[in-house]
Amino acid sequence: DGGITQSPKYLFRKEGQNVTLSCEQNLNHDAMYWYRQDPGQGLRLIYYSQIVNDFQKGDIAEGYSVSREKKESFPLTVTSAQKNPTAFYLCASRDPGGSSTDTQYFGPGTRLTVL
Amino acid sequence: DQQVKQNSPSLSVQEGRISILNCDYTNSMFDYFLWYKKYPAEGPTFLISISSIKDKNEDGRFTVFLNKSAKHLSLHIVPSQPGDSAVYFCAASAGTSYGKLTFGQGTILTVHP
Numbered sequence: 001d002g003g004i005t006q007s008p009k010y011l012f013r014k015e016g017q018n019v020t021l022s023c024e025q026n027l028n029h030d031a032m033y034w035y036r037q038d039p040g041q042g043l044r045l046i047y048y049s050q051i052v053n054d055f056q057k058g059d060i061a062e063g064y065s066v067s068r069e070k071k072e073s074f075p076l077t078v079t080s081a082q083k084n085p086t087a088f089y090l091c092a093s094r095d096p097g098g099s100s101t102d103t104q105y106f107g108p109g110t111r112l113t114v115l
Numbered sequence: 116d117q118q119v120k121q122n123s124p125s126l127s128v129q130e131g132r133i134s135i136l137n138c139d140y141t142n143s144m145f146d147y148f149l150w151y152k153k154y155p156a157e158g159p160t161f162l163i164s165i166s167s168i169k170d171k172n173e174d175g176r177f178t179v180f181l182n183k184s185a186k187h188l189s190l191h192i193v194p195s196q197p198g199d200s201a202v203y204f205c206a207a208s209a210g211t212s213y214g215k216l217t218f219g220q221g222t223i224l225t226v227h228p
Contacts, residue, residue, distance in 0.1 A: 004158075031214055042119070042204060042218035043159070050213055058215070090158055094214045102147045102208040104216060106158035 004107035021076045023091035031094040032074040036087040085114045118142045121219035134192040138205035145207040153202045195226045
């Protein structure tokens with residue numbers, strides 16, 4: 001049963017702490033993406049990776065970091081430098097070689113609340 | 116600069132009628148367009164897409180129309196069902212953008228029984 005998993009579903013952290021959000025996919029997709037969603041807004045791109053050991057900044061990368069050591073995993077770290085970290089975080093993946101090459105498939109999301 | 120806009124924050128429709136959700140874009144480099152459906156606290160689910168070489172794509176109750184000259188696309192759902200109640204996002208990508216999607220703000224669709 002292929003898909004994207006994000007854990008945990010809900011995460012609470014104290015201000016000033018770094019936190020890492022997990023994203024795993026078993027779809028064998030090369031490309032992976034991180035977005036955040038705030039109330040009343042669309043999804044905004046944080047980071048993306050086209051292939052293992054490579055990643056690029058998206059539109060709102062400040063205060064975030066990522067790694068892509070394995071094809072199936074793309075963890076996102078929210079650092080203390082991120083001014084407004086409370087949000088709903090979504091991970092997605094894409095198969096660049098597939099028939100619908102720009103279609104991204106999303107995980108269930110992680111709701112991060114910084115207290 | 117919002118390149119993809121959904122100007123209607125919400126839409127209310129009676130069950131069995133047609134729902135029409137609209138989306139406008141400004142970037143003429145966009146060549147692939149998608150619609151996603153999202154429930155609260157869940158990830159978006161892909162619904163339907165259209166390439167810029169087409170002006171219509173249909174999948175069951177869902178049809179997407181693309182008007183390139185007006186830089187406008189719409190999603191038609193017919194007949195609408197209460198289970199269609201969700202937030203709908205349109206998204207666009209340009210062939211040179213490594214698959215990056217630009218999303219609209221979303222439209223909340225409510226289908227009343």
